[in-house]
Amino acid sequence: METRHLPTRTAFLGAAQAARLVARHGPGRCLQGLAQAIEADFARWPDFEKSARIAHHSLGGVIELMPVCDEQDYAFKYVNGHPGNRLQGLPTVMAFGALADMATGMPIFLADLTLVTALRTAATSALAARHLARPGSRCMALIGAGSQAEFQALAFTELLGIEQLRVFDLDPATMDKLADNLGHAGIAAARITRCASSREALDGADIVTTVTAAKRRQAVIADADVRPGMHINAVGGDGPGKTELPVELLQRCRIFVEYPPQTRVEGEIQQLPADAPVSELWQVITGQAPGRTQDDQITLFDSVGFALEDFAALRWLHALARDAGMLQPLDLVPALADPRDLYRLVRDAAHLDSRA
């Protein structure tokens, strides 16, 4: 085994610095970098020790821990989902995570992952669509125009060549915000069509991205509006009892997932029998399972978000922040003069305090 020279202090990247890093590189280049990092790690899927995330639910939402490791690196993310948070001025989703060294357990990097979670989710969707959408797809319907919809729009224009966006949201102001933010990112208003219904949005779309704040079992698109050849990128349904697609539609789709043990609990396929056939994204990426095989298939990427995406994102972010000189030391765990003598910490601290 190679010797790695690891730091003995934890490096930190806060939320403001993470946003600055993304702004400097541009969201488009970040999405490219993330998709590349995620694809590379999905391509070596068997290297990882994987498990479904650990969720703790309350009336208002969910808090989750998402760990994963290979032989060398360990990563975990903390993430919440609380749809009512905006009433208290807090984001619906907040996330942070850490990278650690498997050989020593030393946490080497701690970072805000709120913005990066939004980017990695969109990058994973675009990555899946590269393998599953019809070649030459140019028009995407967006059902839901919240924060994640904006990152989805960016990812699909940047990574897949989507030229036209057909947007539907129950709230017109949310569509205004999306158009304004996409304008800032270089997507001209002429490329965005506001629609009066999901049916209208799906009309002529090659790809359908559903990314609503559905809180129950809902059907944000109608089965009858989905035509042969479409690729559905289902992002919004991501918890038990929280789905976006009608079950009749699922029965017409070839279904692709990140990690079956987690998706069967959290994804659209919680509506199907536990043994309903699905393909895994990593198998498609490595050529071990076919992606789309015919133009008239309806493909579905049932996205819920998997720990390996955060593993890849943390390593990508760590490298980017290091290159930018943005890492700050954080006293997250102690350095000991004699690693066998933990009590010495108390003695030294008492000594320092008495001299102060």
Place this chain on the structure above:
Amino acid sequence: METRHLPTRTAFLGAAQAARLVARHGPGRCLQGLAQAIEADFARWPDFEKSARIAHHSLGGVIELMPVCDEQDYAFKYVNGHPGNRLQGLPTVMAFGALADMATGMPIFLADLTLVTALRTAATSALAARHLARPGSRCMALIGAGSQAEFQALAFTELLGIEQLRVFDLDPATMDKLADNLGHAGIAAARITRCASSREALDGADIVTTVTAAKRRQAVIADADVRPGMHINAVGGDGPGKTELPVELLQRCRIFVEYPPQTRVEGEIQQLPADAPVSELWQVITGQAPGRTQDDQITLFDSVGFALEDFAALRWLHALARDAGMLQPLDLVPALADPRDLYRLVRDAAHLDSRA
């Protein structure tokens, strides 16, 4: 439900500040406070959503996540165990954790827990022994004299009235370090007897604490040396394949554990059939199960460390640090001007950078 006024920024307590706080209050008072906090939370055991910790193993050790919540608060700890770390100048065990608000998912407190983990483990052992050891126990054998042994010695002298310590460690220098550190904490050398074997250490002991760095299935004390009426506090065996006690001894003991689904995998009782009878510490604390019922029983607390101890410890530490004015704001997750507009972070950061 009561309205709680929660901070919108995460508060941080680093390793140096945590040690300073412990030194100021004194380890004895900290152990008292922790035992009280842990007992109070164990007494309301059914309030918590519990699970076994999630462990990722490598050749060199293990990294674990330990989450738990009640209706109001969520806590998790990150902790590693890498016996070979001292060769690289790193502590064997490093830990940090966070408290979050269940209603919003906001992480309100992030802290080093390395020193606090050592303290809470010892406090839990002493708490268990209060219910399980013979009343009037005055002499404790310590098998293993590493860092945790020192905290165990402090906890049992402070919380249980132990007056005499009989210590055995394979390494005499480790026993020197223990005596030196205990001297600093006010335990006179005359109260510490160095023994040449575990048999000698157990001679006359009321309580036996095993806290070695056993890496395999070992027997650090002999079955024949354990006499009726002893209480055994087994701390060192805490992972699959890592035990300290001979199985014959287990068969003579009344066994008490923290959380059976975790202890059956990690504790001494991994050597017993999966349905071997055990009592849970919380049941004893609440009077729902008997502790020691006869003077000649051999009782065993099979300690592995449970998330609820860290939940209690984090809340205790948070209050202590707040009262001491030691909390520092940390930019762990973003504050958004409009919580529905995550992309605004990128725009604002770009704007700031362009003005810089």
